[in-house]
Amino acid sequence: MDNLVKICGLSTPETLDAALSAGADLVGFVRFAKSPRHVGLDLGRQLSAQARGRAQCVVLLVDPDDEAVFEAVEALNPDLIQLHGHESPQRVAEIRSRAQLPVMKAFGIAEHSDLAALAPYAGKIDHILLDAKPPRDPGALPGGNGLSFDWRLLNGLDPKVSFMLSGGLTPDNVAEAIRLTRSKAVDVSTGVESGPGLKDPGKIEAFIRAARTAFAAQH
Numbered sequence: 001m002d003n004l005v006k007i008c009g010l011s012t013p014e015t016l017d018a019a020l021s022a023g024a025d026l027v028g029f030v031r032f033a034k035s036p037r038h039v040g041l042d043l044g045r046q047l048s049a050q051a052r053g054r055a056q057c058v059v060l061l062v063d064p065d066d067e068a069v070f071e072a073v074e075a076l077n078p079d080l081i082q083l084h085g086h087e088s089p090q091r092v093a094e095i096r097s098r099a100q101l102p103v104m105k106a107f108g109i110a111e112h113s114d115l116a117a118l119a120p121y122a123g124k125i126d127h128i129l130l131d132a133k134p135p136r137d138p139g140a141l142p143g144g145n146g147l148s149f150d151w152r153l154l155n156g157l158d159p160k161v162s163f164m165l166s167g168g169l170t171p172d173n174v175a176e177a178i179r180l181t182r183s184k185a186v187d188v189s190t191g192v193e194s195g196p197g198l199k200d201p202g203k204i205e206a207f208i209r210a211a212r213t214a215f216a217a218q219h
C-alpha cells in the first residue's frame, strides 16, 4: 500500500466521477443500512462498473453474514473487501476464503493498547485500516463518524507494519496526519462531505491534492 488515497462512501455517479477524475486510487461503497452512504445492490453494481479500470473498488461491510458477503461480491465485483465491524480473526479468514478476495480489516484506536488487537489477525488479512473508535452511543455508526484519534499513538508501531490511516481526515489535516504517522495510505469519508452522505467534489479534489503533496514530501 504505497501512496494510496481512498475515497469512501461514494453513492452517486457524479461524486464518484469527481473522485475518479481527481485521481483516487481506491473508491469505497458502503453496504451498511444504517449509514447515510449505504448503496443498494443495483446502485452498487452501477457505481463499481463506472469505476472499473480507473480505481480499485472496495466494498465496505459490517459483521456480514455469508449472504451479505455473497450478494455484495456478486453485484459489485469488488477488488477488496473492507470489514468494519467486530469480525473475529476466524470469521475474517472465512470471508476471505469464501469470497476469494483480499480483505482489509478496520481496527479502532483510542489508546496504545488497542494496537495489540492487530496481532491475532496476522496472516489472515491483507491490509490493516486504523480508524478512531466509534462513540459509545449505541446508535453510533461503527465508522464514518469524522472522528480522529491521537496519531502519536502510532509512534510505537513496528515501521514494517503497513497500514491505511482513517478517521476524521480532512483536506486540512491529512498532510499533518501523513507527516506524523508516516502512513503510506489514507482513507476519508466525512471529511470530504458537505453534509451526511453528501460528497463534495471540491473537497475530494483538495483532499487528494493535499495527500499527494504530503506523500511526495516523505521521500
Ligand SMILES: O=C(O)c1ccccc1N[C@@H]1O[C@H](COP(=O)(O)O)[C@@H](O)[C@H]1O
Pocket: 008, 009, 028, 030, 032, 035, 036, 037, 038, 060, 062, 084, 129, 131, 141, 142, 143, 144, 145, 146, 147, 166, 167, 168, 169, 187, 188, 189, 190, 191
Ligand atoms: O462511512 C460510513 O458510513 C461507514 C459506516 C460503517 C462503517 C464504516 C464507515 N466508514 C469508514 O469509516 C472510516 C472513517 O471515516 P471518516 O473519514 O472518519 O468519516 C473510513 O474508513 C470509512 O471508510
